[in-house]
Amino acid sequence: MIQAIYIHIPFCLKKCFYCDFPSFTYKEEELIEQYVQSLICEINSTKINLEEGATLYFGGGTPSLLSLTQLESIFSALLNNGWSFSEVSLEANPGTVSKDKLRGFKEIGINRLSFGVQSFNNKLLRNIGRIHNREEAIQAILWAQEAGFKNINIDLMNSLPKQSIYDVYEDLLLAIELEPTHVSAYALKIEENTIFYKLAAGDDNFQPNDLIQERMYDLIPRVLENNGFKRYEISNFAKPNYECRHNKVYWHYRNYFAFGLGACSFYGHKRATNTFVLEEYLMLKTNLHNTIREVENITAADYQSEYIFMNLRLVEGLNCITYANKFSEDILVRYAEIIERHLKAGLLFFPEKNILALTERGFKYSNLVFRDFIN
Incomplete structure (x- = not known):
């Protein structure tokens, strides 16, 4: 039984310097419409058993670039399959929304927004290639609240180039002041095939040193937990009853299905990954087999290891x-x-009988624990 659906929208106004997700800088509107039609074709051709109360997540890329009409047509395809959802999340770039568009998201049926703020510091935002500024981020969140959204996440990043501990502290305080229900705080990890990978090559001082990064890490849970946010996963904090149900499907190692370019589904002991080639994905109307790039059969040993460290990510x-x-x-x-x-x-410790969990120190050094469970 499938417990979550992910939909990938691969278009952005600008590629962020740290991003290695399958995404493209903004294409002409006609191409985006072709993509939406291929996406609908893939949805219409898929027969899966979806659990009641399943979750839906629009990720990217920048899903908030889509028009309300395009989003509504995707929703119609999902509902026509007889699927319904209890939590519907959409990732939004603050530089791509308006008051009216946010109202439209709510009317369509989106009930959770995840704003990719990353920082409220304009200099840092320019340094990482974001298209929005501090004022636009604040305005977008206030507009969302005015539109009636009760479930709002703010994404923040730390360990950024030229970022100080005080910068992180300021970002946390402003995020808290805006009264979201959820905060995600991730450390920058430089991946291959990104602009940062090229810029950081041979530069040992590209990011803050290890001591500063460790202090940033220690600061985040202390500030958030002192202000009513409960940590429930290594990098995620929520007000009571506002944990992201969709992401918990991943961390509990449960079945999910994904649609779109480069999207990866997980069910049983298999991973099925769609093509990363946009031209191939756009050919869906003539050849549905083009969607699948690779099907991986997960070995029993890998399945067991992944189950352990995914569950240990959770408090x-x-x-x-x-x-x-x-x-x-x-x-x-x-x-x-x-x-x-x-x-x-x-x-590690036993918070109660038959429960094995990471300690606070364990969260900081979780990779040292996880690697030992890899068979």
Whole structure:
């Protein structure tokens, strides 16, 4: 049973310097319309069993670039399949929305917005290639609230080039002042095939040093938790009852289906990834097989390892009884030496019987824990 649907919109006004997602700088409107029609064709041709109360997430790219008519037509295709959703999220770039457009999102059925703010510092925003400024970010969030959105996430980034600890602190304080229900705070990781990858080559001082990055990391949960946000995943914080249900499907390692260019679905022991070639995706009307680039059969060992470290990302931790029922073995026996070592190091603990979880220190050094569970 599928528990979530992801829809990828690969168009942006400008490619951010850190982005390695499948996306393109803004194309002509006709091409975007062709993409939407191919997307609808893919949706119409897909027969899956969707769980009641499933989630829907529009990601990108910049989904907020689409017109209300285009978004509505995608929704119609989904509903025509008999699918319904309890949480409908849309990623929005503050530089691409207006008061009327945000009202339109609400009327269509979107009930959760995720604003890619990244920072409220204009200099930092220019440094990372964002198209919006501080004032536009603030205005977009206020407009969304005025439009009736109760569930709003603000994405922030840290460890950016030339970013100080005080910059991070200022971003957190302003985010809190705007009263969102959710904050995501991710450290910049420089990926290949990005502008930053080229700029950082051979420059050991491109990002803040390790000590400053560690202090940024320590600051974030302290400030957010002191202001009513509860950490529920390594980089995600929410007001009570406002955790992102869609992302928890991923972290609980449950089944989801994805539509669009380069979109990756996960179900059973398989991953199915659509083509990354836009021209191929636009040929959907004549050849539906073009959507699939690769189908990966996940080995039993990889499936087990991924299940462990995905669940450990969550503050609630991994339920040892659920694990035993799923894999017919006791995790405390199978990984006894690894677990004991990380318990002694203060990276893992048992918050309650049969629950294995990362400690606060464990979240900081989670990669050291995760790598030991990879078979």
